[in-house]
Amino acid sequence: MVYSKSILDSKSKVWRGIWYAEAPSRCKSVAWRACNEELLVKSLLVEKRILNDATCPCCGKAEETTVHALLQCEEVKRIWFASPLGLKVGEVKKMSQFVEQFAHVLDEKAMGLVCAIIWSVWQRRNVRVFEDKILDCEHVMAKAWSMVAPQKWVPPPVQNVKANFAALVIDNLGTGMGVVFRNSSGVVLASGTNLLEEETYDPKIAAALCFKWVAEQSGELGFSNIIFESDCKILQIHWNLISEGKGMSDVSYLDSVLEDCKVMIEGTGSSLSLVLPTANKVAQRLAEAAFGYGEKIWMKVVPKEASLSLESDMAAIADK
Known part of the structure; x- marks a missing residue:
């Protein structure tokens, strides 16, 4: 031919x-x-x-x-x-x-x-x-x-801040949330925990509520051009549909929370991305730590519970 x-x-x-x-x-x-x-x-x-x-x-x-x-x-x-x-x-x-x-x-x-x-x-x-x-x-x-998906955490471009977040639900205890903000060099700008005591949710709802809380914190901290990262696959799928003005089916509580998030980050140059759990370890440790710290923000550091995971991320960056 x-x-x-x-x-x-x-x-x-x-x-x-x-x-x-x-x-x-x-x-x-x-x-x-x-x-x-x-x-x-x-x-x-x-x-x-x-x-x-x-x-x-x-x-x-x-x-x-x-x-x-x-x-x-x-x-x-x-x-x-x-x-x-x-x-x-x-x-x-x-x-x-x-x-x-x-x-x-x-x-x-x-x-x-x-x-x-x-x-x-x-x-x-x-x-x-x-x-x-x-x-x-x-x-x-x-x-x-x-x-x-990247197996390890990757720094954002120079013009961006990356906010990794995670939520952990434990029956009879509540919903723990964690976030870490880092720049293109992997340097911590801020980290935080939050606890919804005795409030337990479906994991995807918990992830959405965590996203909303993190968006609120980013505004209070004065960050923009944020790449929000989560390891919740269903959250990412719903977010893509909400971003295009189309929910999965009938309006749900998940859609409602994500609509709030959309309004909050509109015009800030921010986005939401999906990562593997191995690339979200610091946020996971912070979500676990939330059951001890409650609502707390640290500037330029992470608490000791997340320090080893942070060091692991930094070591991975140095290896490249």
Whole structure:
């Protein structure tokens, strides 16, 4: 087969976008196979006369092509939109077209997440086909994020402050919260704890209430351009939808709290990101310490309970 120069240029852009992406090789392999229409979707199996029915096994409403399976199926659209990338899937005829358009504007790290989501969505489809199990949006995003998320804490860019926060719920005791604000050198600007005594919540509600408290503290401390970081996956998914003006379903208490957070940080140049628990250790130790300290703020230091985790983060920075 002879390709035109424009097609070859397009293939080259897609190849570079995938293979320079910061993602495991298995994720990039699935993305590349999808762009070359090599995944064994039902429409291809019908074409090869292996199957007689090409109906999507997940939604049962359309023909299962590569684009439908990985982008256009309704639940899959929700996954892309709820991802940290917040991508709205429009009319796309080929996976290569989808990848190429983002390869122009996303860096290697973001393209790594694109590849990881493609891989995780394809895994979801196969689990439905071969195990007859339905994996929800949160599960799919968690699998994708686990493929590419930093294992260790990473300092923010020079112009930003990073605020790592965490909440811990203990039955009959309450909800402990912790936050640490650091600059691009990893230097602590402030840290704090808060305790909602005898108030226990679902973990995602606790994380949202912690986010609200941290946003309040950041305003009182005069910080802006903050990268808020949490290891609560469901919080991140809801936040992406709220940021776009669309809750998960009916208005819930979680949505209400996040709407408050949105108003509080609007115009401050701030954002919320998801990290792995291993990159959020200082905040976790502070949340634990909250049961002893209650509400307290420390300037330029962390309490002794979080000092070892802070030293570990600093050592990781020094190793780079």
